């Protein structure tokens with residue numbers, strides 16, 4: 001890679017993909033790279049990232065009670081709305097780079113493609129919750145369901161979503177594939193079955209090219 005590059009800011013980058021695809025691994029590497037290159041970086045995770053949103057995260061991931069798909073959609077949206085207003089927008093306005101571990105594409109993939117809610121309803125809800133904010137760049141880290149399950153084998157506890165069956169996850173994977181096809185200028189699919197450093201390199205090359 002060339003050493004003569006400029007990193008645009010503000011910049012809003014999201015990472016998407018099923019559990020175990022490598023989002024957190026790649027976000028940590030990217031954050032390190034950006035800091036080394038004198039960028040101001042904020043990392044947030046969804047659902048979460050603010051006190052209120054983390055409380056909603058706890059309900060969504062760990063509630064013992066049944067949550068209907070619509071309630072799930074609205075809880076994710078409430079958490080996102082607070083995150084956008086209180087953290088992401090102010091950070092972008094002050095020129096920072098914001099990296100989000102999941103954003104509204106996950107809602108489309110899980111709640112619409114996965115749970116079966118109407119695509120247009122979920123898109124409208126996403127638009128409302130994000131207050132029109134769209135990531136400049138989204139990395140869809142793609143792995144097979146088999147590999148994602150192998151990578152998660154050592155996990156001690158599974159959340160509400162991680163306990164869902166293969167049929168659900170295949171629909172979610174198909175959802176991410178559709179989103180990447182529909183928005184090729186924003187969403188970049190990268191095979192996260194390749195070695196960690198190769199994936200990191202592709203991500204950096206994309207970021208310095210925009």
Ligand SMILES: Nc1ncnc2c1ncn2[C@@H]1O[C@H](COP(=O)(O)OP(=O)(O)OP(=O)(O)O)[C@@H](O)[C@H]1O
Nearest residue numbers: 018019020021022023024025151192193194195196
């Ligand atoms: N490209 C890769 N090759 C091999 N192993 C990887 C790769 N990327 C990630 N891993 C490993 O897979 C596991 C899951 O990665 P990671 O926690 O980054 O995934 P995630 O997408 O953040 O998952 P979750 O959605 O559950 O938070 C980790 O043990 C990580 O080291």
Ligand SMILES: [Mg+2]
Nearest residue numbers: 023024025101
């Ligand atoms: Mg993670």
